[in-house]
Amino acid sequence: MPGKEKTLKPLPRFKSDEEAERFVDDADLTDYDLSDGRSVRFEFEKKTARINMRMPEGLFRAIKKRAAERGIPYQRFIRETLEKEVTR
Structure with a gap:
């Protein structure tokens, strides 16, 4: 619907890198609030x-x-x- 803002879900906490990798592989990240993310090098x-x-x-x-x-x-x-x- 035009004009309606999408409510973003908070990112879940992960117990391991593997769990996070599975999440990123399967999830639609546009559904999640990534504003607390930080740059990594x-x-x-x-x-x-x-x-x-x-x-x-x-x-x-x-x-x-x-x-x-x-x-x-x-x-x-x-x-x-x-x-x-x-x-x-």
Whole structure:
């Protein structure tokens, strides 16, 4: 019916990745409210170079805190920060 907005269902909670994959395979996602979704970044390039560095303890704590706020390991946070700086 024209003019009538569709009521969206909330996404269910999943107990496993497999359960979520089955849901996505079978569901019509236009029926669900995806507004709480967040962007994710997948890393496919193999990491082969290693570095070892020293830094002030306070900086290291701040890095770990920022990484935790984003829900990622601190090593990834450092790598992403370096990538942003080098590629801009």
